[in-house]
Amino acid sequence: MATSARERGIALRPHAKTHKIAEIAHLQVAAGAVGLTVATIGEAEAFVARGIEDVFIAYPLWVDERDAGRLLALADRARVQVGVDSAEGALQLARSLGPGAARIGVRIELDSGHHRSGVLPGEAVGVARAAASAGLEVRGVFTFPGHSYGPGAAGPAVADEQAALSAAAAALLDAGFSDPAVSGGSTPSAPLSSGDTLTELRPGVYVFGDAQQWELGNCRPTDIALxxxxxxxxxxxxxxxxxxxxxxxxxxxxxxxxxxxxxxxxxxxxxxxxxxxxxxxxxxxxxxxxxxxxxxxxxxxxxxxPNHVCMTINLVDEVQVVRDGAAQGRWAVTARGRNS
Amino acid sequence: MATSARERGIALRPHAKTHKIAEIAHLQVAAGAVGLTVATIGEAEAFVARGIEDVFIAYPLWVDERDAGRLLALADRARVQVGVDSAEGALQLARSLGPGAARIGVRIELDSGHHRSGVLPGEAVGVARAAASAGLEVRGVFTFPGHSYGPGAAGPAVADEQAALSAAAAALLDAGFSDPAVSGGSTPSAPLSSGDTLTELRPGVYVFGDAQQWELGNCRPTDIALxxxxxxxxxxxxxxxxxxxxxxxxxxxxxxxxxxxxxxxxxxxxxxxxxxxxxxxxxxxxxxxxxxxxxxxxxxxxxxxPNHVCMTINLVDEVQVVRDGAAQGRWAVTARGRNS
The missing domain is CATH 2.40.37.20 (D-serine dehydratase-like domain)
Incomplete structure (x- = not known):
């Protein structure tokens, strides 16, 4: 994945919720990842405590004062970005962060067809302006094309992803937000995403593979690592x-x-x-x-x-590492259960 | 559940996989439970370490020497029973336990219609004789009427449970196995099981309730404790x-x-x-x-x-205890993740 992203001129920021293991995060960085994607502040804490220096919490957090303190503590040791998908969420974030607001970068989440969180591309500038007015630094846009998980679904989902990201990125540029990160990707869609639109990819499952990816043809059984x-x-x-x-x-x-x-x-x-x-x-x-x-x-x-390896990793405290059939020791699942 | 079982003259042995919490296990024992049901040796270890003195591992374990050592260590501190559903499994258990075989009681698992593990009632005596010949103490029969989970399913499942247990228990008595435990039950079926057949009930989910039990009409939303x-x-x-x-x-x-x-x-x-x-x-x-x-x-x-509360408990390290809306402290989920 690192090679493929590099060849397309796209930065790789793997989603670490799949493995939750510090050793694997460092292998990903060594292979060229610019940093990690995580889902929660707790996951960010687990990885920053183990030496990761750049984390993006790709989630529309609702941040109270306690969580703001946690984000600022992270920012003492790492570059920290979070997702927002509403003006209210951005204002809440800025209010809770107080004078430290500019230390946390924000990216606007887009709904590119998965219909979960995220705003429509035409709404991105409104959220970005609210965030900037509140004192936050707007760093770009992101989306999760989750509708790429299914037989024949990756191609259409990548078209949706590209359309949403390019429209929102163009609107941000027009509105004066310079050099926005344009971040997308999932394991099924990542090989198809174009560096003409995306600056960053956030696949997770590829690191192990699982029965879903096997059955979708995104990996062979011999590629599966867990x-x-x-x-x-x-x-x-x-x-x-x-x-x-x-x-x-x-x-x-x-x-x-x-x-x-x-x-x-x-x-x-x-x-x-x-x-x-x-x-x-x-x-x-x-x-x-x-x-x-x-x-x-x-x-x-x-x-x-397992069908979905992210669930298995979150159910175990450690994994046994095997190379060529020989046990190499155990790795702790450092961020297991860090739901918040 | 404790009152209802007592009124029918049935012993209650709650399945502790639902809560995995030592404090709740002791509340169940204080309310009259004769001991706990667990699914794995690891769960048994977690509860015996916290003072529970009677555990039944209701699972057809395949026991190697390492696991035999764990079972014998448990038997130093508690009454220990395990499930078997094959002559080979019983022989393996006895062989691994060695001279300590008689210290671990066995119960024969029956398939009463859920079609998972367990033998047919007519096969129980064969397994019991193999176990006894190998030096194990046969203590009875058990079944999990898992096909009781569904709209209108509990009544027919209880009829199946009763038929399977009574046939197998009668056959064991005929074959000279005295005073067998006759153990069944699940949360949907437990209220319907009769003390004429069953000597013991093993429901789990009742302790919290969940969305499945709510939707099946087995609890009201105001009964749900998690x-x-x-x-x-x-x-x-x-x-x-x-x-x-x-x-x-x-x-x-x-x-x-x-x-x-x-x-x-x-x-x-x-x-x-x-x-x-x-x-x-x-x-x-x-x-x-x-x-x-x-x-x-x-x-x-x-x-x-949650739909199924057993899954949620296994995903968290602790629970917040609340009484009348006021926080009372936290309980550790002692047996979380003890899959083996």
């Missing part, structure tokens, strides 16, 4: 002519429960591509096995790939 | 004639992503029963608001009830 080692604990041979099944001791409390409508199951087996996880509860994955093939023995260990 | 305080961070007034929406800063990383087919949304607002959470991402809940009603102001705080 899996859950699980044990076969129960067999259920096909009753009433049904398929053979078995139970793994990895459930939603480690895989997460995310399942898109187009997903073929609740995660995938990394080494058994024709198996499907047909049901998931907290500590059980029910695996349907190709009929006629012998079930893996009770006690055997299989690698499971 | 919610997530969240902040309105973004407004989206109805575009193209669509409904008004807003964004809360509580997403799947605190609510979890569980959503049954019959659920009306991704969680509920405790104080706004006609609002619906129509979309959820990691840090955003998109709330649809009744048209024509003024949106709650940006920055206002609303209480969200």
């Amino acid at each position: 899996s859950i080692e699980s044990t076969v604990v129960s067999h259920r041979r096909g009753a009433d002519g049904g398929p053979d099944r078995f139970i793994l001791d990895a459930g939603s409390k480690v895989l997460g429960s995310d399942r898109a409508a187009w997903a073929t199951g609740h995660g995938r087996l990394l080494d058994h591509h024709d198996a499907r996880i047909v049901a998931l509860s907290e500590h059980h994955a029910t695996v349907e096995w190709p009929s006629g093939r012998e079930l893996p023995p009770l006690g055997s260990r299989l690698r499971v790939v | 919610s997530i305080e969240s902040t309105v961070v973004s407004h989206r007034r109805g575009a193209d004639g669509g409904p008004d929406r807003f964004i809360l800063d509580a997403g799947s990383k605190v609510l979890g992503s569980d959503r049954a087919a019959w659920a009306t949304g991704h969680g509920r607002l405790l104080d706004h029963h006609d609002a619906r959470i129509v979309a959820l991402s990691e840090h955003h809940a998109t709330v649809e608001w009744p048209s024509g009603r003024e949106l709650p102001p940006l920055g206002s705080r609303l209480r969200v009830v």
Whole structure:
């Protein structure tokens, strides 16, 4: 991802909510990332405490005085930017920051078609002017083309992203805001985004890959860098002519429960591509096995790939690092659970 | 739940995976629980370390030597029982426990219609004999009627539970296994289970309630004891004639992503029963608001009830205890993340 972004002249600012691990953040910076994207002040704190010097909280925060103090403490050690998507949010931020307002950069969030937070491109200048009047430094615009997650969805989403960002960036320039950052991207859309419009990309999931990206064709199973080692604990041979099944001791409390409508199951087996996880509860994955093939023995260990790896990382305290099949030690999931 | 079980002459052994909090476990024991149900050895360790003296790991564990050592260490401090659902699993358990095998009680898991782990009632005696021959003490049978979660599902699931448990318990008695525990129950089924068949109930969710139980009619919203305080961070007034929406800063990383087919949304607002959470991402809940009603102001705080509270508890390190609206301090989620 770093190479591909560099070749297009786009800065890479990976979303660290996917991994929440300081060691991986430093690997990303070493590979050329300009800094990190995070979702919460707590995630920013976790990474700045571990030496990251540039963080963008890509979220329309509502900042009270306590959170303003946390942002200013971060700004003592790092370059800090946050998202805003309303004049009220910008005013609240500036009021809470007080005399330190200019120390925190703001970027205006756009809705480019995902229809979550963010303003329409035509509203960006209004929010930017409110922010600037309140004493904040406006640094650019950003969007998350979240509607890129789906079969055939990335191309149209990138067109939406480009249209929204270029319109808003042009309007900001016309209104006298110079050199705005123009930031977009998600793992499915990032390879398609053009450096003619974007100055920055914020993909997250690419760092590990997961079953969603595998099934969307955005990575191959051999690219996937995180899996859950699980044990076969129960067999259920096909009753009433049904398929053979078995139970793994990895459930939603480690895989997460995310399942898109187009997903073929609740995660995938990394080494058994024709198996499907047909049901998931907290500590059980029910695996349907190709009929006629012998079930893996009770006690055997299989690698499971979660549908959405961001959920798995947030459920574990540490990961085991493996290189060429050999354990290399453990990394702490430093920012796990930092929801605020 | 404790009163209702006592009135039916059934022992209550609440499933502590729902709360994972030592203080709540002790409240349950003080109210009459005979001990706890847990899902993993790690959960058992967390509670025994905090003074719980009777734990049943209701899961068909595959126990290696390391885990056998953990079970025997638990047995030094508490009465310990585990689930088995195969002769191979029982033999593996006995082999790993070695001379300590008789210190760990086993219960045979039955499939009563949920079709996850567990044997059919007619297979229970075979597993029990294998366990006893291997030196384990067979203490009874158990089942989880998980197919009780759904509109109108509890009644038929309780009939299935009763049929499976009574058949297997009778067969165990015939085969010379005396005084077997006969354990069932889930929050939806527990109020309907009869003391004529069951000796023990293992509901979990009842301790807090959640949006699923609210929507199934198993609790009222005023019974719900856990919610997530969240902040309105973004407004989206109805575009193209669509409904008004807003964004809360509580997403799947605190609510979890569980959503049954019959659920009306991704969680509920405790104080706004006609609002619906129509979309959820990691840090955003998109709330649809009744048209024509003024949106709650940006920055206002609303209480969200997760669909499935077991997921939320496993995502947080502590809870704020509130009585009559006043903060009483915090409780640590002692067994969070103890997946193995």
